[in-house]
Amino acid sequence: MGTSKALLEWHGSTLLRRVGGIVGRAVDGPVICVRAPRQELPRLPQRFEVVDDEEVGRGPLGGIAVGLAALAGRSEVAYVSSTDVPMLHPAFVRRVVAEVNDDLDVCVPYVRGFRQPLAAAYRVELAARVQKLLDADRLRPSFLLEECRWSKLDERRILSDPDVARCDPGLDSVTNLNEPSDYEAARARPAPEVVVERFGVLRSPGESGTTRVRAATLGEAAQASATPLTEDIVAALNGDQISKDPEEPVVEGDVISFMSADAGG
């Protein structure tokens, strides 16, 4: 790519902010960003934790080891994602994570003819085993699979999830960007379609308050719906998380509710 993927611009935000935000929406625990030595990162929300992978040349398994170790004692299962998947959807993450049960250590999607170990779910307690592989210089993710209980999650089974089928029917969640042309093509695609609801004083008299717009971030959704994202306004994503960060990623099918930040009653 010739530049840090984490820093690549994405609709006014960055790839890392987007992917971390989407993963964070789909899991209960913390979001860990593993940083390579001397790697520059974009501005990230406080809820993201950055940990350093001090060693160079260990490939993705090195990052997985550091990330899993950082989650020890705090989560049972981790979703592992590369940075360069801007079309990732939370429904896809949830589907993959849900597959890891008591009988499995790893769930790897099998999409577009390939295993996707960087769009996969790993049991956190594998950290020590991954470290042993690294110590033995066995750096390929497939070596880990040889040593644990894992399952392959094919496209049909992924799409059996109605949320994935509705929001990511082409399984673009695994579309990664390796070349500048990949990035340009992805960036040229229309932003996701989202529903914007406006409540209270944000809604003009007689207006329904609900519109559909295309937006990849909260800031874009605010702009597209002519809603000023001031300090007096907050947004709820799908009736759940509250944000006023214009870089907050939004995805296909999201419902964004803008409302007054003051809820005194």
Add this chain to the structure above:
Amino acid sequence: MKTVEVDQLRRVAPPGYFGVAAVVSAASGETVPLELEERVLRAYLGGVGLGAWLLHRLSPAGVDPLAPEAPLAFVFSPLVGTPLTTSAKFAVVAKSPLTGLLTDALASSHFAIAGKRTGFDAIVISDAADRPSVLLLDGDGSRLEDAETLWGLSAAETEARLGDRLGSGWYIAAIGPAGERQVRYATISHDGRHAGRGGLGAVMGAKNVKAIAVRAAMKVPSADPRGVVEAARALNKLSFGPATAKYRELGTLANLLAFNAINSLPTRNFKEATFDAAPQLSAEELSAMTSVVRHGCASCTIGCEHIYPGPDGKGVRVEYENVFALGSLCGVSRSDAVLEASARCDELGIDTISAGGTIAWAMECAEGGLIDAPWLRFGEAEALLRAIDEIGSRRGLGALLAEGSRRAAAQVGRGSQAFAPQVKGLELPGYEPRTLQAMALGLAVNARGADHNRSGAYEADLSGSHDRLTGGPAHVAAAVESENRAAVMDSMILCKFLRGVFVRPFEEWGRLLQLVTGWDVSEGELKTTAERIVLSKRLFNQREGWTRADDWLPERFLSESLELESGRTAALPAERLREMIDVYYVVRGLDQEGTPSQGRMSELGLDEFLS
């Protein structure tokens, strides 16, 4: 009253105060002055803070809240009487017949100004009259008048008739029929606004006092009158800004649709957190369909009140809490019925939140066969109206429901306590604890009970600063901060709808106090004052039998989860709540039983209550 002594106290009082409270006997009509030393005024400010101090001093330990010797305090503040916007407020403080603990409620407008300008920082009613009476206080002192002809009237009608009888210059706070019958969540009202929570109207009714009328007799001095006027101008300007737009343009009912969208609108006795019919009850739709008149309290530039045309043509003040409690909480979707129910509560003089919560509990009991009331069903508008009437008259099922959901559930038993929507006996306001977990803590630990005015931690939940579904240390910090801010605002007193205009609130509030009182009040001193006020209430409650077990939420919230459309589950396990309470106690300087340490009490000057 010893006039010379009172005048002397007034002369040495700091600006903004008179340095004296009137303790008026409802039996004789006579006043005994109670000196309020400057150290007390500075430590407790006024409003709910000074009210807590007065209760410590004047309420006998273990007193029955409805006994003659239980005091009922109307407490003013240093800011009232100044041109500072939203400052025309007064607090009413007593031991609650609903909770058995301290309760304090605020109301607004001319009664506050006239009441303070009688020359007293507080008016405390003690004893009980032997017949229905009106208590009058002005420059000529205090006296009783007969209220036989007013007994049975609504508070509004009482105000109107008594106003005609007394003539201009008198301002009146009164109870309705529910207060007379000592419904445990009866209100005290002035000009259509209610000191609503905790049953203060029942306390007044137990004293046979239908109304208290006050007339101004003297002015309130300020330390820096010109500075106060300049500050008032600046604050007025800010009060027209975006931070208060919601209150001005749609009123608090603007919460309804927004809360519905974020799974925080309590529905059908908290079994659900969204209501399909919410749009029918929303400010957005109602205000488009019908004419709404905006109104404001005296000395207020926000004008948050939105008055809708009621069923009989009379205006009905509509607030989010009315509509949530009498609408979604009872599953009632007809806006006309909710307005009618709200109007009837006002006429009877009962707290809409406690009425709605208790009726919603009864609806669930009736549907589950726990009480014999086949007419009472969720969603039945006529049943809601009948239940309100029966509560107000204490007839039929109303005899049970007038006791509030905690007592009613204790009587019905059969597991109904688990879904009685109350904390410490006070019914929950319209903020779903499972999806607002800083607020969940605030509801659990607050001295008044489940309350959204003494703890506004929902603000932090809705700020995006933490995940509102997973309570933890950040939520505790938010709850503590919210309680502290409320303690100061409710004691100075300033309306909380103004809170969004302050950037460094404690510093700015300290400056306002300095202009009025002349005290050099630092941000740090005011934060300490907040702590003192919060803990003084806790100490009073402990004296009255509170234990750690009272800082808790009903079982429903801890054992039943809510499924959100986002795919997440909103659950509040008991262990998480316990951990938050543990941390809250640490932050507040309490031991694990919720008691302040001796050192903490000494630091805050609270040890005076131990003697």
